[in-house]
Amino acid sequence: MTQSATDIVRDVINAAVVDAIVALKDASQGLPNALMRDLAAIHANTAFGDLPLAVQKAVAFSVRDAFSKLQKNGYVVAEAKSVLSAAPRPASRVDPDRDRNPRRGFKKPGGPRTPPSGGRR
Numbered sequence: 002m003t004q005s006a007t008d009i010v011r012d013v014i015n016a017a018v019v020d021a022i023v024a025l026k027d028a029s030q031g032l033p034n035a036l037m038r039d040l041a042a043i044h045a046n047t048a049f050g051d052l053p054l055a056v057q058k059a060v061a062f063s064v065r066d067a068f069s070k071l072q073k074n075g076y077v078v079a080e081a082k083s084v085l086s087a088a089p090r091p092a093s094r095v096d097p098d099r100d101r102n103p104r105r106g107f108k109k110p111g112g113p114r115t116p117p118s119g120g121r122r
Contacts, residue, residue, distance in 0.1 A: 003074045013070060017063035024059040 029036035039053055049057060068078050 006071065006076055009070050009074060009076075010067070013063065013067040016066070017060065020059040020063055021056050024055040025053065028053045028055040 025039055026036060029039060043052070049060070052060070071078055
C-alpha cells in the first residue's frame with residue numbers, strides 16, 4: 002500500500018533536519034565552539050548560499066530524495082506550468098453580452114434611487 006503524500010513529506014522533512022544537523026556537527030570537526038558559531042550564524046533570513054557547504058549538500062540530497070520517494074510511491078511531480086497548461090479550461094457559462102453592472106439605471110449611492118427605464122412611480 003502506498004503512503005499518503007503527507008506521510009512521505011513528513012518523513013522527508015524529518016530526515017532533512019536530521020541530515021542538516023549531522024552535517025553541521027561534521028563540519029565543526031568535533032569543535033564545540035565552531036559548532037556554536039555555525040548554529041548562531043543561521044537565522045530566519047539565512048539564504049541557501051549562506052549555509053555551510055556541508056549543510057548545502059545535505060539539503061540538496063534531501064530534496065532529490067524527497068522527489069524520488071514521492072515518485073516511487075506513485076505521485077507525479079511536475080512543474081506547475083505544465084500541469085496548468087495541460088488541463089482544459091471549462092467553458093464560461095456567463096453570457097458575454099450580459100450587462101455586468103447591476104446598478105445600471107440607478108444614481109450614485111447617497112442620492113435618491115430611480116427605477117430603471119419604463120418603471121412606474
